[in-house]
Amino acid sequence: MENFRVLLVDDNPVNLDVLRVTLKQIADCQVLIANSGQRALELMQRSPPDLVLLDVMMPDMNGFDVCRKIRSTEQLQAIPVIFVTACTEDVSTGFEVGGNDYIGKPINSSEVIARVNHQRERARLHRELEQLNCELEEKVRDRTAALVVSNRQLREEIKERRYMQDRLQYLATHDFVTRLYNRNAFDDRATKAVQAAQLGVEEGCLVQLDLDRFRLINESCGYIAGDELLRQFADMLASVIEPDDFLARLGSDKFALICHDLNHGRRLVKFLQQQVKDFEFSWDDRVFSLDASFALVRINRSIVSFDQLMLMVDEVVYQLKQQKVPFLTYDDITQSNPEGRGKVKWAIRIMDGLKREKFRIFFQKVVPLTAPAGADKGRPLVRIETLVRLWDSQKSRVIFPDEFIPSAERYNLIGEIDRWMVASVLQYFSAHVDLLDAVDKISINLSAVSIRDPQLVNFITKILQETGVPPNKVSFEITETEAIINMGSAKQFIDELHRVGVSFALDDFGSGFCSFNYLRELPFDALKIDGVFIKDIDKNTTHLELVKSIIDVGKQLDKVIVAEFVENQAIAEILISLGVGWGQGYFFHKPAPIEELQQGVALLLASGKR
Known part of the structure; x- marks a missing residue:
């Protein structure tokens, strides 16, 4: 089997050693090492790897800048990048600059192996798809004269090709832990919901759900337990929503629901609050209960962009933490505190000012x-x-x-x-x-x-x-x-x-x-x-x-x-x-x-x- 080449990029030798030892457990995995962003780019130009594990915090050029360089270089832009970070706030930025996944710090061997194998499987499917495309094109040229005879075989090959494309599309838009839609898919769906509201086609609502005790379980029982909790919780969420609802995992312990109707969203939140109370997670003879907070924002014509929608959600989440309540809507906080709406509008104006040089x-x-002292009296x-x-x-x-x-x-x-x-x-x-x-x-x-x-x-x-x-x-x-x-x-x-x-x-x-x-x-x-x-x-x-x-x-x-x-x-x-x-x-x-x-x-x- 051909070696799967993984480039580790980190300025910390200890982190590099931990990752290198961990990757030795993966068969046919060849490890390359770079201790800076610039060195990594030089190595990649000479011999592109199959995967990059990229630290965020590095001197001179941080991980986000390295990823931007990779995505802007034609020969490198297809290489998958997994960010390695201890800061959950870095996760959304990592996806925005083109990252494919992330690994949390402190480094957990099981998590590293699972995520690397996931990218390896994706790369294998991609290579197979490319090979199938080449073979298919060759066969079409060779068998044009015998189209009727080979029609059945051709249909099977097209079917296989479509399957592979569907599989790749699934991997690109779904979270591999929970099998829900991922952040990329959410951004696209939320943007379309804002556009639909602007056109008067449909108004809806966005619900962000934050698990309040996930970190405790994740740190006390380990990442494997944390992943299993997320899978079970996601299955519970998926089992109670309607077919028209859109459910995604935004990252860590955050989930999002896009509903087609405000009243339906309110009813769903009320139902989910009870489901969360009844939900129990068992691990190593220990039973854990969960708490969750819900932030709801109505999507209507007053919202003109995806950025505005996310700022409004952020304001509701902030007020949830300040008021220590389990559920709030954007309308609730603007009615009780009109300044909240003004702050969001100012944030939008600031973002617009930065983009448009105002x-x-x-x-x-x-x-x-x-x-x-020492001043020049003549000047x-x-x-x-x-x-x-x-x-x-x-x-x-x-x-x-x-x-x-x-x-x-x-x-x-x-x-x-x-x-x-x-x-x-x-x-x-x-x-x-x-x-x-x-x-x-x-x-x-x-x-x-x-x-x-x-x-x-x-x-x-x-x-x-x-x-x-x-x-x-x-x-x-x-x-x-x-x-x-x-x-x-x-x-x-x-x-x-x-x-x-x-x-x-x-x-x-x-x-x-x-x-x-x-x-x-x-x-x-x-x-x-x-x-x-x-x-x-x-x-x-x-x-x-x-x-x-x-x-x-x-x-x-x-x-x-x-x-x-x-x-x-x-x-x-x-x-x-x-x-x-x-x-x-x-x-x-x-x-x-x-x-x-x-x-x-x-x-x-x-x-x-x-």
């Missing part, structure tokens, strides 16, 4: 209040903070961040906005070298959520290299927030970019309980005093004393101090008397489109003062 860069000058210092805005093309107006950032954070879109902002700002200054020479420091805001992204450092480093913007001209402002939950990873993020030459500022300092803790634990270069204390220090003695304390701490720690919300001459003079280095606010400059920066810098340099 975001804009604004800037605000940061003005020196006292002469910095004014120009520092700016870049600000993100969203353009509303329907109303021809600029939308400020306080309107859309909460929804961006709620639906995990803030990272995409931050990446867009970093890339766009650096690309702008790369294209305007005269401005880059004139500007001393360019500040860019980063969400505390974004700095948890392990790939963000590589992204920023790559953009800096591509644009040629000197890193010492770039400062990232991180807002003081409870979202900085992992001091270790936050410090590592700052340290790695410090080595590149980038500086960091702690924004809105003093607004939270953790201000001084962040300043002690994290190596910030500057602190920006929260404008809530600055804007009335000419009238509010309490705020004035607080600002004095913050300034004293900043000076003791040798930090650059910036005051925000400087709105009048009196506030500016107080800050100068206190020795604050930099000021920012409407008194000096109101935020303006980045395109106006050239004129502003020219005037500033010409005047020699702010």
Whole structure:
């Protein structure tokens, strides 16, 4: 038998060893190893394998990027890819970039062997199908003259070919554990349901079902038990739905039902709740019961895209967890909390803005209040903070961040906005070298959520290299927030970019309980005093004393101090008397489109003062 060649891609030698030893149990399985995404692509170009087991988290090029490269390369795009990940949130992204399957971490030998054998069987069927196609075409040419005689045999061969095609189609659209439709099939069916509602053909509903105790059973009894539980539960679901209902496993412990009628969907949820209560799973003389939560969204003309539908489902699932109830509908949460519908609409607008380039860069000058040490007295210092805005093309107006950032954070879109902002700002200054020479420091805001992204450092480093913007001209402002939950990873993020030459500022300092803790634990270069204390220090003695304390701490720690919300001459003079280095606010400059920066810098340099 011909060897089945499997390429293992992981930067962790321990994971590679575990997978290599596991695959030795499969007969005629030849294992190839690559310790990076780039190395894997080089090996595949020289000698394409039959299957790739691909780790997600790798330096330089992560698993998703490697998979995109494979799918965009003609000679490699047919190779099946199985992602190996410990994060269930990676599963949907893996399927979106072209993955065929996934293996969870910690690695379970039985699961690895089952999934590899599944792909091997699929490859064998595909080869047989190709061979049958070739043979069939040859026979058609050779037997045209004897068509009547060979007609019966030909029909049998066509039948076999159709069987093989049906089998391949089944494997492509079904989950091999539960034998239900898979995520790819669900995406297609849900899109068609949205289209049907838009055309007024049929309105329906989507029900997402989450098993609440699956992880406990999966981890305490093992993956084999977990798979058997999923099979039994799926069989139960399939036995109670109607023929017109569409049932799919979305991944892990999530299932989805698309029903042709809202009332039918409600009745089905009520019936399934009782079925779940009565359901018992036995394993090794132990009996387990299950709980499940149900999120229902009506599919009607108000839903214009698949993305909108999934955002609405996500909002219902979120509210289920917040309210700790077993069943909610989207209509329920929007009636009791109208803001929920608004958040979903904002999320859709944000996604549309990212796709259609509706975001804009604004800037605000940061003005020196006292002469910095070593400053060139003949050349004014120009520092700016870049600000993100969203353009509303329907109303021809600029939308400020306080309107859309909460929804961006709620639906995990803030990272995409931050990446867009970093890339766009650096690309702008790369294209305007005269401005880059004139500007001393360019500040860019980063969400505390974004700095948890392990790939963000590589992204920023790559953009800096591509644009040629000197890193010492770039400062990232991180807002003081409870979202900085992992001091270790936050410090590592700052340290790695410090080595590149980038500086960091702690924004809105003093607004939270953790201000001084962040300043002690994290190596910030500057602190920006929260404008809530600055804007009335000419009238509010309490705020004035607080600002004095913050300034004293900043000076003791040798930090650059910036005051925000400087709105009048009196506030500016107080800050100068206190020795604050930099000021920012409407008194000096109101935020303006980045395109106006050239004129502003020219005037500033010409005047020699702010």
